[in-house]
Amino acid sequence: MGKHGMILFGHGARDARWKEPFARLAAKLAAARGDAGPVGLAFLELMTPDLPTAVAAQAAAGCESILVVPVFFGQGGHVRRDLPEIVARCQAAHPEVRLRCAGAVGEDDAVLDAVVRYCLAAEAAPD
Template identity: 65%
Template sequence: MMGPHGIVLFAHGARDVRWAEPFERLAARLRELRGASAGTVSLAFLELMTPDLPAAVAAQVADGASVITVVPVFFGQGGHIRRDLPVILDQCRAAHPSVEIRCSTAVGEDADVIEAIAGYCLRQAF
């Protein structure tokens, strides 16, 4: 039997702890939408904040996740997503070979996200 399917929202990180507030709200909303039995939703950061991605993945594995999807909460596919993230994902996969670790594209690459942002911008202009 397969364990729960976890989601890790992966963001850049910043020195100012308030920077993480929208990501925390996003994680909380995702938890509401999924329900408690669907699996863990957690945050991870590339730098300057904790936990990092390996620690977040390890925590989900400890909670019983057998599949984890990493969702880069970046606007585009810059160097961190193209260079840094694949290396970190390989480290996570090597550390947890029995867990399927997936990765989506950066959220800003999704057409629905672009539409939502465009709608927001229009609402702000009027």
Template identity: 55%
Template sequence: MKNYSVKKTHMKAIILFGHGARDSRWREPFDRLASLWQQQQSGTPVQLAFLEMMQPSLAEAVANLSAQSATQITVVPVFFGQGGHLRNDFPVLLDACKAQFPNIVLSATPAVGEDSSVLQAIVDFGVRAL
């Protein structure tokens, strides 16, 4: 008898996580960022999520990606630095999502503003403005 093992496929996805704001125009750069992701990384689904004042929430974004069969989701905080929201509020939300979606591997990166290539892109932007 042959032993056939079933290969589990792991579909990766990404959530771009922002603060949120009352003014709906605030999210326009996030929408452009998600659109750029979709154009350049079409094999990896992307969702936006917001801490407050905008939808979807982190849990809603995880649910949306779960419905698309995502099994591994990386949350990228699109924040300039690790302020109180990322140090205090975000871990609670992420842990709640891990409990709510135990079949999904959830992980998070540091804030994008802490990455040296992001900081360099801002310097380059400033240089072009001169």
């Protein structure tokens, strides 16, 4: 059975520190997935790698399928318009790999529930 990669896709920013929580998330996800396949990061702009580079790396590593997970809070224009275009280009470049996209993480109720818990804990924390 082949490897199944996963790529966390974020917007990107000029400040390198912006990437830190994404790197922590990728590390936690990789640990949770074990040997299922690689977990990578990709960015729309301002940071590297971009999605075509990340997909190419996982394809070269032998992944037979790759799930792209937009780490966006909502389904804005980047997720609805830009991401499908980029994924289509990646699919054309790697027809042997099955590419899929998840919805934006912020659209999931479990993620929203986690944010609610965070907000309540922050409110209850001492100054």
